[in-house]
Amino acid sequence: MSDLTTASPAQLARQGDLDALDRIWLEEMGSPQGLPRYMEALDALKQGGSRERVGPLAAMLAEALEAAKRSDDADTLLMHLAETCVDEISGIEELCAAHVQRVFGNEPWFDHLAKKAGLEGDQVDWSTFVEFCRCTAFVPGSAVHHRSGWGDGVVADLHPETDEVVIHFATGKRHAVPWQSAIDTMDALPVWDVRAMRLNDPDGLLALAKANPIEVLRRALKIFRGKANASQLKQVLCDVAVPAKSWAAWWRKAKAAAIEDPLIAVEGSATRPTLSLRKKALTLCEEAREALRHENVIAAMVKELRAWFEKATRPEDRESLATLARERLGGVAASPSTDVDAVQAIVFLEQLEQVAVDQTVAKLDAFLRDSATNELCLARIGEIPDGAIRSRVVQLMPALGGDGWAQLVATQLYRVSEDCDETLEGLVELLRANKTPELLVDLYERIVPFPAKHPFLLYCLTKAYAEGDLSGGPREPDPMVVCRVIIHVLRVVSDGRGQRATRARLQSRVVTVLLGKRRLLTDLLTSVDRPTMQSIVRVSRNAGDDFPPKVQDLIERVANDKFPELFAQVEAWFWEEGDDIWCTRTGLEARQDEFRHLTEVLIPDNSKAIGDAASQGDLSENADWDAAMEEQRNLTTKATEWEEELKKARQLENQEIPEGIVAPGTKVELRDLDDDTQRSVRILGPWDDVLGNDVVSYRAPLAAALLGRKAQDEVPVTLPSGTIQVRILSVEKVPL
Numbered sequence: 001m002s003d004l005t006t007a008s009p010a011q012l013a014r015q016g017d018l019d020a021l022d023r024i025w026l027e028e029m030g031s032p033q034g035l036p037r038y039m040e041a042l043d044a045l046k047q048g049g050s051r052e053r054v055g056p057l058a059a060m061l062a063e064a065l066e067a068a069k070r071s072d073d074a075d076t077l078l079m080h081l082a083e084t085c086v087d088e089i090s091g092i093e094e095l096c097a098a099h100v101q102r103v104f105g106n107e108p109w110f111d112h113l114a115k116k117a118g119l120e121g122d123q124v125d126w127s128t129f130v131e132f133c134r135c136t137a138f139v140p141g142s143a144v145h146h147r148s149g150w151g152d153g154v155v156a157d158l159h160p161e162t163d164e165v166v167i168h169f170a171t172g173k174r175h176a177v178p179w180q181s182a183i184d185t186m187d188a189l190p191v192w193d194v195r196a197m198r199l200n201d202p203d204g205l206l207a208l209a210k211a212n213p214i215e216v217l218r219r220a221l222k223i224f225r226g227k228a229n230a231s232q233l234k235q236v237l238c239d240v241a242v243p244a245k246s247w248a249a250w251w252r253k254a255k256a257a258a259i260e261d262p263l264i265a266v267e268g269s270a271t272r273p274t275l276s277l278r279k280k281a282l283t284l285c286e287e288a289r290e291a292l293r294h295e296n297v298i299a300a301m302v303k304e305l306r307a308w309f310e311k312a313t314r315p316e317d318r319e320s321l322a323t324l325a326r327e328r329l330g331g332v333a334a335s336p337s338t339d340v341d342a343v344q345a346i347v348f349l350e351q352l353e354q355v356a357v358d359q360t361v362a363k364l365d366a367f368l369r370d371s372a373t374n375e376l377c378l379a380r381i382g383e384i385p386d387g388a389i390r391s392r393v394v395q396l397m398p399a400l401g402g403d404g405w406a407q408l409v410a411t412q413l414y415r416v417s418e419d420c421d422e423t424l425e426g427l428v429e430l431l432r433a434n435k436t437p438e439l440l441v442d443l444y445e446r447i448v449p450f451p452a453k454h455p456f457l458l459y460c461l462t463k464a465y466a467e468g469d470l471s472g473g474p475r476e477p478d479p480m481v482v483c484r485v486i487i488h489v490l491r492v493v494s495d496g497r498g499q500r501a502t503r504a505r506l507q508s509r510v511v512t513v514l515l516g517k518r519r520l521l522t523d524l525l526t527s528v529d530r531p532t533m534q535s536i537v538r539v540s541r542n543a544g545d546d547f548p549p550k551v552q553d554l555i556e557r558v559a560n561d562k563f564p565e566l567f568a569q570v571e572a573w574f575w576e577e578g579d580d581i582w583c584t585r586t587g588l589e590a591r592q593d594e595f596r597h598l599t600e601v602l603i604p605d606n607s608k609a610i611g612d613a614a615s616q617g618d619l620s621e622n623a624d625w626d627a628a629m630e631e632q633r634n635l636t637t638k639a640t641e642w643e644e645e646l647k648k649a650r651q652l653e654n655q656e657i658p659e660g661i662v663a664p665g666t667k668v669e670l671r672d673l674d675d676d677t678q679r680s681v682r683i684l685g686p687w688d689d690v691l692g693n694d695v696v697s698y699r700a701p702l703a704a705a706l707l708g709r710k711a712q713d714e715v716p717v718t719l720p721s722g723t724i725q726v727r728i729l730s731v732e733k734v735p736l
Helices: 011-017 018-027 035-047 051-067 069-085 093-104 110-119 125-136 181-183 196-199 202-211 213-223 228-236 245-258 284-291 298-313 315-334 339-351 357-368 377-382 387-395 399-417 421-433 437-447 455-466 479-493 500-516 518-529 530-541 549-562 565-567 585-614 623-647 701-706
Strands: 142-146 149-158 164-169 174-178 185-188 226-228 266-268 273-277 581-583 650-651 664-671 677-686 695-697 715-721 722-735
Touching: 011 018, 011 035, 011 213, 018 035, 035 051, 035 069, 051 069, 051 549, 069 093, 069 125, 093 110, 093 125, 110 125, 125 181, 125 185, 125 339, 142 164, 142 196, 149 196, 164 181, 164 298, 164 581, 174 181, 174 565, 196 202, 196 213, 196 228, 202 479, 213 226, 213 228, 213 245, 213 266, 213 273, 213 387, 226 228, 226 549, 228 245, 228 273, 284 298, 284 315, 284 581, 298 315, 339 357, 339 387, 357 377, 357 399, 377 399, 377 421, 387 399, 387 421, 399 421, 399 437, 421 437, 421 455, 437 455, 455 479, 455 500, 479 500, 479 518, 479 530, 479 549, 479 715, 500 549, 518 549, 530 549, 530 565, 549 565, 565 664, 585 623, 585 650, 623 650, 701 715
Parallel strands: 581 650, 677 695
Antiparallel strands: 142 149, 142 185, 149 164, 164 174, 226 273, 266 273, 664 677, 664 722, 715 722
């Protein structure tokens, strides 16, 4: 044979190269190779929409097999073509007649079925041959499927005198059914059907599933008219074609083969895929190209391409997909634009090694750089919607920030949105790997006063603390502060846990850190003093039904062992209940005035500025437009936050302030034991600074450490500048 092509006939049929198929077919008919080589090609033509080519090629093959004295192969071919409902085939009438006589002529039921099919003489046209083959589906030994609930069975006997067939069903029942009723209510199962093989050749089915999983999948899909999910396929194959104990491993192998099979489409998620037989063969890249044909949104395009890469296991498929990604995203990545789309495009291409790292870093630098200060702003990472892209940005942070990258991350990490939890965790892990505990401590002390605002970041840093990465520097977090704050974090994430899956996951992770093999919570609780323990018990008791019972039990047990007198009188302070914001009437009015100025003056002015900038024409290089849009984001975010805060406002004038206890609405004299200085502060609300320079918000680090304490208590206070030790000299109510 000349070297026309290295592709098989089936591959040429799937590729649609019909001229090459005709040439190789004609050349091989002088000495045909194995029959499966050609039957696979004929099936591919039929499935690929080229049914008209099947008849001529099949006729040529049947005659070649007969001429080569391979009558058994010719019989197998003709039966297969009849079973698969191939259209009219002409020129093989004598072969069909010879086949009928050779295969069925000596059967006791032959004359009966020949009469039913209209078979006579030594010339059998194709339609008569097909009808006769359809009748043979109900002869002894044939497998059938009852469409109305009796299931699969095997024809046990045929009675011409009564015109009945006897069928032995897999359920164990045996029924004599009139011939016409059998034709009307049952489907003949071809010998290759997995249901037929289960009944007539179970060992052969097991061997086929082991040797050729993709073939078994194709056969199983035909049971469901070409489309089925994983559960349906398991239902027909598990413990039938595949032993139950081997199902998981077999399914992984079969699913991987299906992804690469040009005749099977795999859709849905990795855990719940849906498989379907294609009418036309497609490579993985061709399928991806088709799926992306009408997609123009960059974020969606990146997500779709990544999904296709996850499916690809062969190097050639991954190479083709990389080329497709370059075609679809290359223009955006190479453009001068530094918006989110350009960043996602270039980072994705860099991950595929289609773009150099230095080009990607340059684009990221321009994206993250603040137009007003010309400094890198890590908060903008949160604008990237794709988590995998954000993770790659984290990996590139040392290249982005240069020698000072660690300082940059430590000072700006708290600005990254808590919604980007994998980004926060990745950046903390970078700092941990850099072995700079002082930077981690700086970051921790910066966000300690705000557990409701930074729950995930505090979790990451508490985990680092538990594993010793906040130790070894010039200072370390106070264990009492760590204990109090992480319990507050747990209260925050337990509040409304069922409403957000991310909160539930974070709660689980916090509990793992606290109760894991390091016994962090036990160690922290044994180090706290009485007032801190009292505060922790109150917080845990008032945290609601979703607060983890195991943590609650441990707190109660340690507290009872260490300070048993607490349990006679633990109750929540008014400022610890709910999310209320306590302030004076004056402070509330001041905040309301600020909110009105924001919504009635600043936001309208900004809208006008956006309109003025838009009127300047091209927005791609319009600094005024960029600045105005950035300002709009800041103003609208602030307005939303302030509106929610005002809804939670409560006036101290309406609240009874406890005697002798540091609380919102009290004046506190205290002494700094480190430098022996004395000062007086009024502890009021977060908006009460309008009342004087001595006012401290009860939510500020200094006041938060003092709340619930009394005169002569010595208290560690963690401030942004470090931890100090103070003594409370006196506590008195502020006249309101």
